[in-house]
Amino acid sequence: MSINSLIRIVIVEDDKLIREGFSLLISSTYGYRVVGSYASCEEALRQLEEDQPEVVLMDIELPGMGGIACIEKIKKARPGTNVIVVSVYDQPGLVFEALCAGAGGYLTKNMQPARLLEAIRDIQEGGAPMSTSIARMVVQSFQKNRNSPLTARETEVLEHLARGKSYSSIASELFIDKETVRTHIKNIYFKLEVHSKAEAIEKALRVTS
Amino acid sequence: MSINSLIRIVIVEDDKLIREGFSLLISSTYGYRVVGSYASCEEALRQLEEDQPEVVLMDIELPGMGGIACIEKIKKARPGTNVIVVSVYDQPGLVFEALCAGAGGYLTKNMQPARLLEAIRDIQEGGAPMSTSIARMVVQSFQKNRNSPLTARETEVLEHLARGKSYSSIASELFIDKETVRTHIKNIYFKLEVHSKAEAIEKALRVTS
């Protein structure tokens, strides 16, 4: 981006008041330019090529096509476009779906308006603006179940299992016998009250969140 | 936390200058109190029970015990303690290890000093303070391989495979025949140039990062 180029921004938001509020805020700031402002995903996508936005501010809860699907389409059509979700919802499921779909940031609507401009700058510089409550969700998704009933070794075995490894592979990677792996897995199943690989993995992942 | 209680903070940082700088900054701010300041993990752990910190500011690159191991021990001994990593390194590996070990925030040392106080407040309020560059890493770890050679259906099958499901389970969950699942998986293996479940999962996960 050259120094004196404007950042081209598109807003997708069905609430007229919010949409115009954002638009006004951004447009009145030097260096930013709102090139499109739409109430639906469909409209935004139709104009996407023409608008050539660098950043899209996207509401998730939209009539018609949902915001998640829209993010996917935008990233597919113009992979370089940065999408920042601006949502009232902070349900984990929605957040992860949005991030997986390609959103590069996630803000909740109760933010300070100035945070919006900061977020746009952040994402253009390679950052990932997130409300701290959202960040916590994301971070927690990494944290292993600290109160696991499993021992360290069992957890280790389970991790390998979750990566699709067979008993034999796990054995050789941990330098133990296949039989030992089998014993660990029996104990894991017993402790987690499950009876198969898939159940164990699911339970292990789920306890985390 | 009662309104007029101080937030108890411990600093673990081997650079004396930085340590004392942080300490001074925090101590001179109303509502915050540095109850311990150590150059090594070992010292910090020894004093942990006595210090009873609510927040630990932790350097990662430390002599002796590494910061990652230290985070684990802290979270094990006092699960309620919030650990914020303050590091010069922003290598993905280190970041993920720290988060998995239980860190609730991750800042790089080139931040504004005031950001430190904000981060401590954030984490006490249930947020997850992160430098935006770190946040980007974390976010990217969620984003699926958008340029996958796999079709949508194949990706879907692979996702189920990664969750430890058997061909049969996948079939019934996708309302298709087991044979169809097998065909998809054969195609997946061919496209990814792999010959087993584990390899496919590994490759699928790795392309992302």
Add this chain to the structure above:
DNA sequence: GCGGAATCACCCAATTTGCGTGATTCCGCA
């Protein structure tokens, strides 16, 4: 109408998995 995507079918051999029922060693803690 060609090709890709998605669907289904059958054969085969090797491996994997889940379960039961054991044993041994080592280590920490009471």
Add this chain to the structure above:
DNA sequence: TGCGGAATCACGCAAATTGGGTGATTCCGC
């Protein structure tokens, strides 16, 4: 000093899973 948990290894057995091969059909978009 002994108990229990953790980690290690062993054997048998039946069912299920897996990977590979070689097909076919339908549907849709370009």
